[in-house]
Amino acid sequence: MYGMLLESVQHFVQLEYGEEVWRKVLALSGCKFTVFNTHQVYPDSIMASLASALAITTSNSYESFMKFFGKCFVRFFSNYGYDATIKATGRYFTDFLDNVDNIHSQFRLSYPKMKSPSMYLTDVDENGCILVYRSQRQGFTHYVMGQLEQIAKEIYNLKLSTSIVDEQTSTAPTGKTLYIVNLRLNFDNTQYVETKKLTKATNLRLNSRLPGFSCDLLFELFPFAILFDPAMTVVACGGKLLELAGGCKEQLLRQPLDNMFKLRRPKGIAFTWKNVSMYK
Structure with missing residues (x-):
């Protein structure tokens, strides 16, 4: 993973838990890095080790810190203007969810070694949706859940709750293992659904008046x-x-x-x- 993700972890752990806790976490996790460079690639295991060390140090769960790390990244990337990219996907949170893969494709121009997951929606209703999360990384589900909750809160002013519906594995054409998680996202999706219904009805009326070609x-x-x-x-x-x-x-x-x-x-x-x- 790129250093920017770990930079966000370091920044907010130091900010919210203090320098002493951060030093203890580095020592306990066995992390040999004291600073992280934005465009340098680091082993994925570092983040998991930091979360485990924080869980031991504070007596909280590993999953809660992975979710915290996800929220940290969203709070951090506004410094780079990436929140504007999210806002450009559309008015509604569901518009953003529909475009996560496109956003990752744009970021790959700046971060060519990025190994991004794939996400798409299945069931969409007034109370939220089902998001299918597919990744070659194991153990990052709660990290993604934290990202989504923070984006919903910070950018769309929504209260989002996330839960895991089921998890499974599959084999990609390359032979690598894919970790597939169905997430239920609960939030007020009424405006998006109503807008889609209105747009569909309008298109049907217009299409009925247009000549064939x-x-x-x-x-x-x-x-x-x-x-x-x-x-x-x-x-x-x-x-x-x-x-x-x-x-x-x-x-x-x-x-x-x-x-x-x-x-x-x-x-x-x-x-x-x-x-x-x-x-x-």
Whole structure:
């Protein structure tokens, strides 16, 4: 992990628990670093060791300190202006949750060695949602829960409670183990749901008044577009996409979609019609 995460831990432990406790924690955890550099990469185990040492020192739980560390990071990254990136995702907290993977992609330009998790929403209702958290790191679930709770409070003025619904493991195509956690996020999501309903109703009214148009026009406007059916077979595509295939229609049309394309986000889910329809 990058040093900025550990910088935030050091800053707020020193601020809220004092320098003496921080020194005890460093010694107890066996951490050889006394300061952390923002863009330097450190072993993931350091944060877990610091949380364990704090738990022993203060007689609190390891999970509570991992959650505290997550909150520390959110409080800390405002110094870098990253809160503006979150606010740009939309008016509602759910808009942010829908765009976490996109935010990580933007940050990867500045932090190219970042190993970010993948998150996506499943059930969304007036009282919150289910967030699926997938990561190659084990033991960071409460850290993420702390981040989410602090973002909801600090940026969206929401009271958020988080709980683990279930946990499981899976094997990624690379052979690495994926840790998958379903989190229930409870918060006031009424405005988001009502806005979505209103937008959908408005779009339906507008669509009923608009004249139809041909696929040729669609592909002229969007030359890299691709049209596929529920069997995940390519039905048609734009001219520029066809050029990339060497101008040979047989290489694309009526071929299985996953012969030429792969689903990049959300990470780790099957490239099926059901999933594409659900997460579009």
